[in-house]
Amino acid sequence: MAALLMIALTARLGFWQLDRAAQKQALQAQQAQRGQLPALDAATLARTPEQSVAQLQRTVRLQGRWAPEATVFLDNRPMAGQVGFHVLTPLRLDDGSAVLVQRGWVPRHRLQRDLLPPVHTPDGPVSLLARVIAEPSRLRELGEPALTGPIRQNLDLATAARETGLTLRPLVLLQLDAPGQPSGTDGLRRDWPAPDFGIERHHGYALQWFALSALGSGLLLWFGWLRPRLSSRNDPET
Missing domain, CATH: 1.20.5 (Single alpha-helices involved in coiled-coils or other helix-helix interfaces)
Structure with missing residues (x-):
């Protein structure tokens, strides 16, 4: 009897994993279709968490001004085998709200972990091409997390809004290189990997x-x- 239960249980778990893979494939196809829809702007960009979920992977075109004083460097974010930072800066919009933008990636200094790499941030109005993503993935922190300062292990929207005093839209944008414009002029890499759905x-x-x-x-x-x-x-x- 125990052997039959083990056989049935493991087979059931196998089919459950196949069902999860099918769900992830459907989600992948759905988000790929969203990426082909017309770009969102400040007027149509989500203002509620429910709207932000429905806009995941949508393309966005915005105009605004950076808030460089609120820039955060998320540590231990590798790219192409190199250790570095994800650079996040709020973008102020004309209606008084703001949106948190993951602008790009920079390598970390090999010897001085707390040395911030140079990142060029324009002072005036900027035009932004981006994609709607979820909040940055959370990494496990050993000891007490750093709650202040530009270098962090993790950052969520609630914390960013509280620290900056900005009215942040309930989503994060992943900045993309605009077609026809040179990439890397701000010192940031944006050759982002495709989303991993774990299929x-x-x-x-x-x-x-x-x-x-x-x-x-x-x-x-x-x-x-x-x-x-x-x-x-x-x-x-x-």
Whole structure:
């Protein structure tokens, strides 16, 4: 009975992982379709959390002014095998609100971890091409997190709004290089990797669960049926 339960449970977990992979594939397709929709502007950009979820991966074109005094460097954010920072700066919009922008990536100094790399931030109005993303992923912090200063391990919208006093839209924008414009003039890299939905990971887990289920089935077949029959055939007293 225990063996049958183990076989059924592992098979069920395998199908559950396949179902999760299918859900992630549907989400990936949905967000890819959103990326093909017309670009949002300040008037149509989300003002509520519910709207921001529906706008994930949408393209955005905005005009505004940077708030460089509120720039934050998120530490331990690798790119192409290098350790560095994600640079986040609020962009003030004409209606008085602001939006937090992940502007790009810069490498960290190899010897001085607290040395800030140079990042050029224009003083006047700027035009921005970006994509709507979720809040930056949270990293595990050892000890007390740094609550002030430009270098942080993590940053959420509530903290950014409280520290800056800005009325932040409930989303984060990932800045993109505009077509026809030179990239890297501000010292930032923006060759962002494609979003990872973890589809292959779910397929891998499903394969592991199905392998365990198959192993359990094989052992049950061997010890519960084949081995006793072979033993009885070879027993001279039977």
